[in-house]
Amino acid sequence: MLIDRKARLVEVESWGDYFLFTIDSPEIARQAQPGQFLMIKVSETTQPLLRRPISLHNVEHTRLQIFFQVAGQGTRLLSSKRPGQSLDIFGPLGRGFSLSSELRNREVFCVGGGRGLAPLHYLAGKLKAAGARPIIFYGGRSETDLPLKGRLKASGLEVLVSTDDGSCGFRGLVTSLVEEKLKQRKPAFLYACGPDPMLEKLADICRREKLAGEFSLESIMGCGFGACWGCVKKIRRDGQEKYLKVCQDGPVFPIEEIVWPENEHG
Ligand SMILES: Cc1cc2nc3c(=O)[nH]c(=O)nc-3n(C[C@H](O)[C@H](O)[C@H](O)COP(=O)(O)OP(=O)(O)OC[C@H]3O[C@@H](n4cnc5c(N)ncnc54)[C@H](O)[C@@H]3O)c2cc1C
Ligand code: FES
Known part of the structure; x- marks a missing residue:
């Protein structure tokens, strides 16, 4: 598990309350497996305190994608991030899908x-x-x-x-x-x-x-x-x-x- 406090948000696409983020994070991308997730810090303050879990939607070369729907305060704050900003993420976490x-x-x-x-x-x-x-x-x-x-x-x-x-x-x-x-x-x-x-x-x-x-x-x-x-x-x-x-x-x-x-x- 790695912590990337400076993962660069490269692109933001949105459709209503659904968001697709492309994030540059070479080390996490290198270790990732399908079904694993990231814990994402959504705020600079303690509100909300906890990171939010979001799955890896896709991984290509050094880039990760996440796809999320705004559900409450945390995902709303996440959706307000803009390209060029840094995200504080850790991952890849958990056991993913088996690929027999x-x-x-x-x-x-x-x-x-x-x-x-x-x-x-x-x-x-x-x-x-x-x-x-x-x-x-x-x-x-x-x-x-x-x-x-x-x-x-x-x-x-x-x-x-x-x-x-x-x-x-x-x-x-x-x-x-x-x-x-x-x-x-x-x-x-x-x-x-x-x-x-x-x-x-x-x-x-x-x-x-x-x-x-x-x-x-x-x-x-x-x-x-x-x-x-x-x-x-x-x-x-x-x-x-x-x-x-x-x-x-x-x-x-x-x-x-x-x-x-x-x-x-x-
Ligand atoms: C391993 C994992 C991977 C996930 N991947 C994605 C993803 O790729 N895309 C995506 O849109 N969402 C994903 N989720 C769900 C996402 O983490 C929650 O929607 C988010 O944490 C809600 O935070 P919030 O502050 O926006 O809403 P809150 O204000 O915390 O909650 C809003 C509503 O969502 C419910 N809720 C909050 N957290 C969760 C949760 N973890 N599971 C189920 N219901 C919850 C609350 O009970 C409440 O009803 C994932 C959850 C887990 C555990
Ligand atoms: S979220 Fe803390 S033990 Fe799973």
Whole structure:
């Protein structure tokens, strides 16, 4: 884990409350893996005190990209940064997605809801480079929640989109689009990131279809590197349920290990 207090913000692009930052940070870029994240200092003052966790959206040469949606005070402050400013970041943090060589020549589903798309671009690029055939499922409430769809397609990735209101692509939840596609083809693996209800529904689908996969989980984080225990989630591992740290043991976990709240006693 590295601290870069002078990571230069090179470019800022935005669509409503979604932001794509390009940041120059050669050392962090060199060590990064898909599914890992950064802890970003958003303010020069103590308000807010804590850094905010944001996934690596893409990494090319010395540059990192992050894609985020304004959720509250911290991400709003982050969104006000301008090109040329320095960011204080540390990372890359956490355990990212596994990239098995068995996925070579196989189709792989990468499912993202809204800002959950964030870690999937980097992942899909690596999968493609390793000879797998990733398909990105990109879902949102409306077309305005899918600002990166054109750019993903332009980078040569296969992208299927869904919107709850039917304003773009498949009308309905992204999980329903996944179910539709599963009637035609069965992927070798499924990766996903997004809101918990989406992940829980996908976990049901994967169980039913006997499909292996991994989810990137979110949790409120204090430190980001294992010191505060603020980010724990219940995980079933080695036949036992235990609390593991999303920042250090995750944020990526195998689907079958995740204990959803209503299953806690089941
Ligand atoms: C490993 C990881 C990677 C992430 N990657 C991205 C990313 O790439 N892009 C992106 O847009 N967001 C990402 N998030 C979520 C992002 O960190 C939160 O939206 C952000 O910290 C909210 O801070 P805030 O001060 O803007 O909002 P706050 O005022 O702190 O909170 C606003 C609302 O968001 C909820 N919230 C706050 N933090 C989190 C959190 N960590 N997880 C879930 N809900 C939260 C709060 O309960 C509240 O309802 C990631 C979270 C984690 C844990
Ligand atoms: S955020 Fe501190 S232990 Fe995970």
